[in-house]
Amino acid sequence: MFHDGGIDAYETAEAPTRAFVLHPDLKSAKARRLPEHGLAEAVSLAQALPGMQVLGAEVVRLPRMQPGMLFGTGKVDEFKALFKALEIDLVLVDGPVTPVQQRNLEKEWGVKLLDRTGLILEIFADRARTREGVLQVELAALSYQRTRLVRAWTHLERQRGGFGFVGGPGETQIESDRRAIDDQVIRLKRQLDRVVKTRELHRAARRKVPFPLVALVGYTNAGKSTLFNRMTGAEVLAKDMLFATLDPTMRGIVLPSGRKIIASDTVGFISDLPTQLVAAFRATLEEVLEADLILHVRDISHPETAEQSADVNDILTSLGVRKTVPLLEVWNKLDLVDPSQHEALAVQAGNRAGVYPVSALTGEGVAALLDAISLAFDEEKTERLLTLGFAEGKRRAWLHGEGVVLSEEQAEDGWQINVLWTARQEKRYREI
Numbered sequence: 001m002f003h004d005g006g007i008d009a010y011e012t013a014e015a016p017t018r019a020f021v022l023h024p025d026l027k028s029a030k031a032r033r034l035p036e037h038g039l040a041e042a043v044s045l046a047q048a049l050p051g052m053q054v055l056g057a058e059v060v061r062l063p064r065m066q067p068g069m070l071f072g073t074g075k076v077d078e079f080k081a082l083f084k085a086l087e088i089d090l091v092l093v094d095g096p097v098t099p100v101q102q103r104n105l106e107k108e109w110g111v112k113l114l115d116r117t118g119l120i121l122e123i124f125a126d127r128a129r130t131r132e133g134v135l136q137v138e139l140a141a142l143s144y145q146r147t148r149l150v151r152a153w154t155h156l157e158r159q160r161g162g163f164g165f166v167g168g169p170g171e172t173q174i175e176s177d178r179r180a181i182d183d184q185v186i187r188l189k190r191q192l193d194r195v196v197k198t199r200e201l202h203r204a205a206r207r208k209v210p211f212p213l214v215a216l217v218g219y220t221n222a223g224k225s226t227l228f229n230r231m232t233g234a235e236v237l238a239k240d241m242l243f244a245t246l247d248p249t250m251r252g253i254v255l256p257s258g259r260k261i262i263a264s265d266t267v268g269f270i271s272d273l274p275t276q277l278v279a280a281f282r283a284t285l286e287e288v289l290e291a292d293l294i295l296h297v298r299d300i301s302h303p304e305t306a307e308q309s310a311d312v313n314d315i316l317t318s319l320g321v322r323k324t325v326p327l328l329e330v331w332n333k334l335d336l337v338d339p340s341q342h343e344a345l346a347v348q349a350g351n352r353a354g355v356y357p358v359s360a361l362t363g364e365g366v367a368a369l370l371d372a373i374s375l376a377f378d379e380e381k382t383e384r385l386l387t388l389g390f391a392e393g394k395r396r397a398w399l400h401g402e403g404v405v406l407s408e409e410q411a412e413d414g415w416q417i418n419v420l421w422t423a424r425q426e427k428r429y430r431e432i
Contacts (some may be wrong), residue, residue, distance in 0.1 A: 016053035018087055021046055022079075023059045023094040024070065033271065035059045037304050041270075042094035042116070044221065048123050055086050069103045069108070080109050092119055114287050117144055117274040124277070132199060135192045139185065140277055146181050211252070211260045212377050212424075215288045217316065218297035219308035220268025223332040227297055227360035228265040231370070256367070264291070271311045289319065292424065293376050294327040295369075300345065300357065301336035326376055327354065330369060334359040370400040381420050389414040395432050402429075 023039040033041075036059060043057050060071060069076050070093070083091065090112045091105070097115035106113050114122065121141050128134045196302060216224045232251040249265045266288060288294065296312060298305055302426050332341065342357075349355040356372055358365035383406070389394055396415060399405050404421040421429070 017089050019046055019054050019090045019092055020083060020088045021054060021057040021092045021094065021161065022081065024062050025059050026062050026065060033304055033307055042092065045119055046092050049126060055088065069096060069098065076108055083109050083111055090114065091220060099305060114145055116272065120277060132195045135188055135195060139188045139192065142181050142185050146384050147176060153265050211262050212292040213262050213264060213290060214293045215264045215266060216293060216295045216297055216372060217266055217288055217312060218268060219299065219312055220270050222268065222297045222299040223360045224268065224297045225265055227330065227332060230360045230363060230366055237369040255370055255374045258373055259377060269312045269315045282296035288321060291325055293373065294325055295330050296327055297330045297332050299333050300331035301333040329355045330371060330383050331355060332360055334364055335361050381422055383418065383420050386417045386419060387414060388417060395429065398429065398432055
């Protein structure tokens with residue numbers, strides 16, 4: 001537990017929101033994590049929101065969950081006095097809180113309360129940049145608010161206007177709010193459908209580019225954006241902040257071998273990501289589903305790096321990432337590891353295939369990683385003789401653009417082209 005009256009997460013023109021973080025530790029729950037590490041992550045989540053001043057945090061041991069208040073009456077009274085003394089505005093509970101528990105605790109403590117899902121939604125809303133990202137956040141937020149007894153959405157019905165023919169005086173406020181949210185959800189889904197179709201056109205255009213796609217994935221705050229910047233020279237937001245990247249960013253890279261690839265930086269994964277958020281952001285992670293190579297970036301300095309890695313693998317599996325996609329594991333943040341441990345880490349990495357220790361911050365190990373990426377695409381090549389008709393000029397142009405043509409002869413009805421290519425290139429050719 002800590003209390004600190006002087007920690008400003010971010011300076012803002014307005015007075016900061018005075019927050020307190022609670023991490024419920026349920027005895028019955030089978031958690032991968034130590035509760036202290038869960039609390040530290042929750043504090044980092046809170047600090048990812050601008051204008052948030054975290055004044056304290058505590059792990060709360062729970063023998064059982066109380067249906068009305070979540071915590072026992074003794075703890076509720078204890079926190080009430082503490083929050084009043086610290087003049088807390090917002091309590092963040094790192095776990096699920098039912099609508100009834102939220103209402104009762106807010107009334108008892110006289111503060112606003114957010115559970116883990118609500119907090120992650122707030123962060124996503126703050127980080128979303130693309131039209132699709134914004135719509136996905138709004139859709140997930142509406143779904144979440146609908147389960148919160150829609151108390152915060154009463155203004156929607158009033159804003160909608162109309163003559164009052166629908167619903168009538170007998171309709172309760174909650175029913176009218178639900179209907180207002182359902183109408184908004186339908187509108188958002190229509191807009192999202194249009195955006196997704198546009199995105200599909202962009203992806204179809206990218207498939208014609210003869211460059212492999214390399215997707216960076218990993219637990220949030222593992223250093224993906226810093227590595228992305230190191231590899232590409234791009235100025236993507238790279239801060240020591242959870243969820244710093246939400247919308248995928250793509251850049252071209254010329255590897256030391258001269259091969260060109262496209263790198264994609266993606267939103268960080270996190271444990272216990274609410275199901276509705278995984279579904280809402282599936283389209284955001286489509287670049288991962290289409291990747292030719294995945295770089296799983298791990299914060300090797302984190303005390304729970306193994307648990308974080310397991311969470312990432314679980315989410316990749318839930319997204320349906322093909323097991324046939326090659327994956328390299330990048331052990332990042334070597335600069336934060338004690339120098340005396342570097343040799344042991346190097347030996348450990350050397351005993352496993354496809355593992356590369358690096359420091360994206362200092363550049364240590366990045367050259368070896370780029371060489372490994374080059375090698376991953378230097379697949380076995382086979383020679384094949386193709387016969388193309390004159391109407392297949394698009395395929396012929398693709399072959400020359402890909403640089404796989406060994407020789408070409410023009411015949412009466414088309415071309416005889418001798419190519420040397422990889423299985424991946426042959427697959428793409430067949431799709432033209």
